Amino acid sequence: MxxxxxxxxxxxxxxxxxxxxxxxxxxxxxxxxxxxxxxxxxxxxxxxxxxxxxxxxxxxxxxxxxxxxxxxxxxxxxxxxxxxxxxxxxxxxxxxxxxxxCPNGELFDYLTKVVHLSEKRTRQIMSSILHAVDHLHSHHVVHRDLKPENILMDANMNVKITDLGFAVQVSENEALYDLFGTPGYMAPELLQCSQYEGMPGYGLPVDLWACGVILFTLLSGLPPFWHRKQHLMFRMIMDGQYTMTGSEWDDVSETAKDLIHHLLVVDPAERYTAAQALQHPFFNVERTRRRDFMAKRTLKAHIILIWSIHRLRTLHYRPQPIRGKELLENPYRFKSYRKMIDSTAFLLYGHWIKKDEHQNQNRATLFQTEEKYDVVRHEQLLEQRRVRREQSQPLRLQHQNEIREEQSPPP
The missing domain is CATH 3.30.200.20 (Phosphorylase Kinase; domain 1)
Known part of the structure; x- marks a missing residue:
């Protein structure tokens, strides 16, 4: 109910x-x-x-x-x-x-948000799932319904296998024949038991097939087996028909693909166990520290690299370095000095150079070569000249009279 x-x-x-x-x-x-x-x-x-x-x-x-x-x-x-x-x-x-x-919900919801995961994150999740499956199998328990919807995430984003409603504990050589599970995650031998007579049954390896489907889905964001007609999807599963040839697989390593190939094996006898999967190179990433590693030198190199990148990004907005020789030969070549020279010339000559058709002419040559006279000084000079002129005028008149007397005839 x-x-x-x-x-x-x-x-x-x-x-x-x-x-x-x-x-x-x-x-x-x-x-x-x-x-x-x-x-x-x-x-x-x-x-x-x-x-x-x-x-x-x-x-x-x-x-x-x-x-x-x-x-x-x-x-x-x-x-x-x-x-x-x-x-x-x-x-x-x-x-x-x-x-x-588990407040962070199902792995399925998490995967729906991010579409697919990186190999690093997938490695963490699959390692936890396989350790849990190995623990189940060590107690001869078959889950029979492993899928992202039955994997929860706790507050620290650690995965937890849940919903053991289809799980069953089996003896050493006991085979199962009942049809349990979710269609897209069912193993080939489980489907064969429901469709053909005289099949040997299934056991613990069905959980590893489901792990292969989960690994495929986490890396690509797509299920390996899907068809809108369920009987055709079951045929794809029993024949092991899947591909890893889309653009979503371009960045996936060959090591990860190899692990998928060892999990999605139609023959359960050749399929990896949980312990074998955990020993795969996909989970054995070397993280050894280099012997010649020097922290100070590495930090310095990174600082120089960041400084260089910043310098290149701001080069367009920063003035170029100026050589003294080039500045003496042609100061007007540099904008900042050109402005400084023009400002100084204005203070010196009291006017701006008018713009004309000679745009390419060196503007420095248009300035006068002599300094301007100070206005006060100029008035003082004019006053001195006037005083001298007034003082010299009586003498000039006397000199003229003497010249006239000498030139006039005697009586």
Whole structure:
């Protein structure tokens, strides 16, 4: 029975044990027959996620599957990349599973925002997923529904595998034949069991096939197998038909592609295990420090590099260096000195040079070569000349009279 998000919470009297310890809050997720709410532990105030599953009287199989999920979570929940179960409560109509809260949501939502991830980030996420899968397989647990929607991200963006509703614990050589999982992430041997008689079944390797699909999707932003007709998509999966030839693969290393090839192998016997995948060169990136590394020299080189880049970027706005010899030969060649010379010439000669048709002429040659007279000094000189003229006029008249007397005839 579907649990509506808008439905009221379960009756407090029937779920007294849960309500004594936890206070339910807003809805943060929904499944086919369950709803996930944020809840707060009353004693500590710590926040958790509570999965509330509702059952009818005729849904004993669903109840058994939920109780099996709780047992598996308690079995494998001591791993940093698997969701940790805190407590569980059971009533006649409901089961409450209290788990750690992952506030950053699903890996699927994160991938939807960024489209695809860098190899560095993909390496971190896939390493965590494969370590979690290796932990599951060490307890002979097959997840059977690994996909980005079932991988949560905690407050520190660490991934946590969740939703072990399809998970099952198998014995050493036990084979499974039931059809469980999400179509795009199903392994070829799982599909073959549902379509053909006499197939050998499937086991732990189906989770590694799903890991290969997730790795492919994280690096490219696209699923390796997709067709609008599901039976054609199943045929592509069983034949292992996928390509890595788009523009989205131009920057992906051959090492990453090689790991995908070893995970998306049709034959489960040849497919990598989780332990083998973690030993692949994709995860063994050398980060050794150079022996001749010198921090001071490296810092100096980076400072010079940054200074040079800044100098090149601002070269157009900065004056060029001026040589003294060039300045003496042609000062008007440099704009800053040309302005300084013009300003000095104006102060010296009292006027600007008029612009005319001789645009290319050296303007310095148009100036007078003598200094201007000071106005006050010039008036003083004129006054001295007038005084001398007045003083010399009586003498000049006397001299003229004497000349006339000498020239006149005697009586």
């Amino acid at each position: 579907a649990f509506d998000i808008d439905d009221d919470l379960p009756d407090r009297e029937s779920a007294r044990q849960f309500y004594q310890k936890y206070e339910p809050k807003e809805v943060i997720g929904k499944g086919l027959s369950s709803v996930v709410r944020k809840c707060v532990e009353k004693a500590t105030g710590k926040e958790y996620a509570c999965k509330i599953i509702e059952f009818n009287d005729d849904s004993q199989e669903e109840r058994d599957a939920t109780l099996r999920e709780i047992q598996i979570l308690k079995l494998v929940g001591d791993h940093p990349n698997i969701i940790d179960i805190v407590a569980s409560f059971e009533t006649p109509n409901y089961v409450f599973i209290v788990m750690e809260l």
